[in-house]
Amino acid sequence: MEHAYLGEMTDIVLGQEFLTWMWYKSESQAGRFKADSGEPFALFMEQRVSVTGGEGDAKETTSVSGLLSELREAKIGLAMGKKVSKALVRIEADAEQWTATLKAEDFSLSSFKTPKVETRREEGEDPDSAFLEKMYLMERGLAFLDCVFLEFLALRFSGGWKEEAAAVGRWMAQDA
Amino acid sequence: MGFLSASASFTRYRIIEEIPDTLWPEIADRLRRNAFKDIDHTSDERSFGWVAFDDMLDADWRTAPPQKGEFITMGLRLDTRRVSPAVFKKHLALALADEMARMEQTKGKAYVSRDRKTELKEQTKLRLMARTLPIPAQFDVVWNTTSGVVYLASIQSKLRALFEDMFTMTFDLHLEPMTPYYQALARLGEERASALEDLEPTIFV
Numbered sequence: 132m133e134h135a136y137l138g139e140m141t142d143i144v145l146g147q148e149f150l151t152w153m154w155y156k157s158e159s160q161a162g163r164f165k166a167d168s169g170e171p172f173a174l175f176m177e178q179r180v181s182v183t184g185g186e187g188d189a190k191e192t193t194s195v196s197g198l199l200s201e202l203r204e205a206k207i208g209l210a211m212g213k214k215v216s217k218a219l220v221r222i223e224a225d226a227e228q229w230t231a232t233l234k235a236e237d238f239s240l241s242s243f244k245t246p247k248v249e250t251r252r253e254e255g256e257d258p259d260s261a262f263l264e265k266m267y268l269m270e271r272g273l274a275f276l277d278c279v280f281l282e283f284l285a286l287r288f289s290g291g292w293k294e295e296a297a298a299v300g301r302w303m304a305q306d307a
Numbered sequence: 308m309g310f311l312s313a314s315a316s317f318t319r320y321r322i323i324e325e326i327p328d329t330l331w332p333e334i335a336d337r338l339r340r341n342a343f344k345d346i347d348h349t350s351d352e353r354s355f356g357w358v359a360f361d362d363m364l365d366a367d368w369r370t371a372p373p374q375k376g377e378f379i380t381m382g383l384r385l386d387t388r389r390v391s392p393a394v395f396k397k398h399l400a401l402a403l404a405d406e407m408a409r410m411e412q413t414k415g416k417a418y419v420s421r422d423r424k425t426e427l428k429e430q431t432k433l434r435l436m437a438r439t440l441p442i443p444a445q446f447d448v449v450w451n452t453t454s455g456v457v458y459l460a461s462i463q464s465k466l467r468a469l470f471e472d473m474f475t476m477t478f479d480l481h482l483e484p485m486t487p488y489y490q491a492l493a494r495l496g497e498e499r500a501s502a503l504e505d506l507e508p509t510i511f512v
Contacts, residue, residue: 137488137504138486138488138489138492138503138504139488139500140504140506141488141489141491141506142486142488143485143504144506144507144508145487145506146486146487146493148485148508148509151511162512175464178356186489200511202339209511209512210512211512212328212511212512214511234462235487236487237318237486237487237489238319238486238487239316239317239318239461239462240315240316240319240462241316241462242314242316242319243314243315243316243317244313244314247313247395250311253442257356258371259375259376261311262310262311262377262378262380263375263378265310265311265377266376266449266451269310269315269446269458270451274317277490280487280490281494284490284494284495286498288491288495292509296509296511299511300511300512303511303512304512
């Protein structure tokens with residue numbers, strides 16, 4: 132058993148609400164988002180979603196996966212009051228693609244895939260060029276994700292959150 | 308799996324203090340002072356420390372400097388010796404049987420005291436450790452010196468704790484994990500900290 136730390140409950144609450152909202156948001160606007168710079172990008176949550184509800188021994192998690200599925204069982208879970216605890220996120224911008232599994236409570240990323248980097252080196256090329264390109268792509272993908280989180284934070288701590296939460300609730304009820 | 312592999316798993320941190328200018332020229336020395344030490348020829352259970360990003364056998368940065376563009380790169384190497392429980396059980400049984408036989412011969416009764424048993428356990432463990440090769444592992448670390456963000460190629464909580472301690476010990480800098488709470492705190496400001504800590508969950512349905 133790990134020790135509780137400062138902000139642990141907030142990590143769980145905010146992280147799960149964010150992933151839940153992001154699913155609603157990406158579906159309601161067909162995945163279309165805009166970065167701070169104005170650059171458009173697409174973000175989808177698909178193929179793999181886990182929803183969690185309850186506390187302690189009564190905690191219950193449903194994980195649903197499917198290539199072209201609507202992840203209906205996960206949505207039924209949401210309608211029952213569960214929230215998204217983990218999801219596979221796909222981001223597209225400028226014909227490039229990133230995918231990663233994002234965990235709600237600590238925002239750790241697993242299986243993070245960036246667009247492909249050419250690792251074969253041309254003669255005279257900087258030995259670090261593949262690394263630098265990889266880091267550039269990684270941070271570019273993360274910046275899109277952070278942008279969506281900031282949009283969520285702004286909403287979550289504004290007067291408009293109540294209305295937004297009601298819209299999320301309607302989306303859950305309609306699909307379940 | 309490191310950052311250069313097709314698929315990476317990682318955790319993000321942010322450095323929260325102002326970084327003193329004097330730190331930059333000391334980076335390589337500080338890494339060397341906390342470099343990984345090999346335990347192949349000892350019976351130590353584990354060893355950890357920094358190695359070069361591109362070469363886990365280079366704990367002296369002979370092959371390449373830690374700087375790559377705006378990034379500082381390093382590997383956190385962790386070697387661990389593990390004796391299989393089944394192997395341990397067998398060798399402990401052998402040691403106990405030997406001891407029993409010896410006691411019967413010298414004292415006339417086959418008896419091993421509790422203290423002696425504990426001692427035999429320790430000895431067996433040490434003997435087997437010395438015969439086991441440590442399992443090496445390297446976790447990539449990349450520090451973006453422009454943004455102050457540090458990436459650790461692991462999501463395991465024990466490794467994360469080890470890395471946080473090592474980083475602070477090496478550079479005298481503290482790391483804040485970029486979890487939802489800390490990101491919200493950075494955005495909303497310290498004065499909203501208590502509101503954030505008591506945040507009520509939203510009921511969507």
